[in-house]
Amino acid sequence: MALLSNVHSGLSDPTTSPQKKVYITNGYVYYHYKCDGYNDVVSYYYTAWEQRTFEYSLTPLQGWGCGYRTLQTIASHLSLQQGKVGQVPTLMKIQETLVEIGDKELSFIKSRGWIGSFEVCLVIDKLFDVPCKILHCPSGVMTSIFPKLEEHFAKSSSAPPIMMGGDKDASSKGVLGTCSVDDNRWLLVLDPHYQGGQTSAAKLQREGFVRWTHLSEFDKQSFYNICLPQFSNVLCTI
Numbered sequence: 001m002a003l004l005s006n007v008h009s010g011l012s013d014p015t016t017s018p019q020k021k022v023y024i025t026n027g028y029v030y031y032h033y034k035c036d037g038y039n040d041v042v043s044y045y046y047t048a049w050e051q052r053t054f055e056y057s058l059t060p061l062q063g064w065g066c067g068y069r070t071l072q073t074i075a076s077h078l079s080l081q082q083g084k085v086g087q088v089p090t091l092m093k094i095q096e097t098l099v100e101i102g103d104k105e106l107s108f109i110k111s112r113g114w115i116g117s118f119e120v121c122l123v124i125d126k127l128f129d130v131p132c133k134i135l136h137c138p139s140g141v142m143t144s145i146f147p148k149l150e151e152h153f154a155k156s157s158s159a160p161p162i163m164m165g166g167d168k169d170a171s172s173k174g175v176l177g178t179c180s181v182d183d184n185r186w187l188l189v190l191d192p193h194y195q196g197g198q199t200s201a202a203k204l205q206r207e208g209f210v211r212w213t214h215l216s217e218f219d220k221q222s223f224y225n226i227c228l229p230q231f232s233n234v235l236c237t238i
């Protein structure tokens with residue numbers, strides 16, 4: 001499957017008169033579920049006892065690779081910026097790296113264990129020598145951390161994508177930019193959960209896999225941990 005680049009290009013603004021809009025200006029590749037042929041959708045099977053039939057049943061639990069895919073998207077941006085095209089880590093390499101630095105046990109390799117913003121921070125630092133900030137957003141206060149996300153994209157033309165992950169809202173998300181007008185604020189969200197075949201940027205936009213998401217749409221009962229890679233040197237411009 002040919003991977004797509006810069007799938008937010010051509011997306012309409014969320015408002016007709018944005019007061020401030022900042023977003024990623026350099027290139028990235030969109031990584032998503034099953035994009036390399038590896039099935040990171042079905043997680044594992046939960047064994048439940050069925051009293052009526054006196055036997056166990058197996059239920060597939062969906063999705064474990066979204067954090068890895070968001071990490072790969074960030075890595076694609078960094079590799080382009082650093083002139084290291086083709087050095088996006090595989091899912092296995094990500095797991096091996098976390099074991100190598102002591103964050104995970106050896107059994108994590110070849111597992112279907114999730115990763116979050118903290119693990120993404122560790123891998124980016126190790127493989128790309130790019131430090132990251134972890135921004136913790138308590139439940140229901142997304143508005144208070146919006147200026148920091150806005151600053152991330154405004155301060156440098158080479159600002160990388162951001163990763164978000166939470167507890168009740170455990171789905172990983174990439175963030176490519178911000179937009180605001182008056183009291184309304186949006187994040188440009190890149191969703192790694194697409195799992196179909198060959199597609200197009202236009203289709204991904206229509207189906208909402210890349211879209212402007214109003215802050216009111218985020219789960220107010222969930223906290224979020226946000227990984228902000230601190231890369232600022234413009235080595236390659238696309």
